[in-house]
Amino acid sequence: MELYTYYRSTSSYRVRIALALKGxxxxxxxxxxxxxxxxxxxxxxxxxxNPQGRVPALRTDAGHLLTQSPAIIEFLEERYPQVPLLSRDLATRAQERAVAALIGCDIHPLHNVSVLNLLRQWGHDESQVQAWIGHWITQGLAAVEQLIGENGYCFGHEPGLADVYLIPQLYAAERFKVALDAYPRIRRVAALAQQHPAFVQAHPANQPDTPA
Known part of the structure; x- marks a missing residue:
């Protein structure tokens, strides 16, 4: 498979984690x-x-070109189910998907570079752009904090779909200087991920295009 990626793209980061977790x-x-x-x-x-001009894109071993990280991750989950990203429990799977959608649909798009550039084009200065970023990340993570479990990763002792989405979002929060002090559950998940080989492998600091 070939992954078209950018080292600090949040969406690319998600797919790299999913690939690494599945080996x-x-x-x-x-x-x-x-x-x-x-x-x-x-x-x-x-x-x-990719006519949309965004990353990631994945060319499968069968030659299919896939775009949009949620679709790519769903493909990987269905094609390579041997290391599942979703719980066997139906209700838990829905909760995992809800957290992933909250991050992928309601937080990340609002600080995507295309949105930030448009705000700048409309005359907003950098302090206003940073306030915009901080507002949406803080609001979203406050909800995630209440939705995930009290032990282990987001929904158990093994990482899954919610963690695949959460960890890249925390990298973005760090980039944009959004504090995580108010989110002990999220910080617990982050600490676990820092020790997990798949998350380490997928981290932006460890990519072939990471600046020296």
């Missing part, structure tokens, strides 16, 4: 989002792969 090999194809000329994701070669 799947892939070849990373870095796509530089800040390269001269507006980024490699806006060049014809990449747009021919």
């Amino acid at each position: 799947l090999d892939y070849h990373a194809q870095p796509v530089n989002l800040i390269a001269p000329g507006g980024g490699e994701h806006r060049q014809p070669a990449y747009l021919a792969l």
Whole structure:
């Protein structure tokens, strides 16, 4: 498999974690989002792969080109079920999906670079942009804190779908200087992930395109 990725892309980070948790090999194809000329994701070669011009994209071993991290992760879960990301319990699976959707739909899109650039184009200064970021991340994580369990990872002693989404969001919170002091459950999950080989492997600091 080939993963078109960018080292600090939150969505790419999710897919890298899912691949690592499942023990799947892939070849990373870095796509530089800040390269001269507006980024490699806006060049014809990449747009021919993904017309939306975003990462990640995954070319499967069968040659299919998949886009959008939720769809890619669902594909991996169905194609390679031997290391499951979802609980066997139906209600718990729904809770795991809810946390993933809260992060993937309600937090992350609001601090995506395209949104932030538009705010700047509309005349908002950097203090206002940072306040925007802090508001949405803080509001979202406050809800996540109440939804996840009191022990282990988000929903048990093994990492799963909710953790795949949460850990990259915490990396973004750190980048944007959003404090996590008010979220002891989230900080517990973060501490566990720091010791887990799959999360270490997928971390932005350990990617082939990470700046030296």
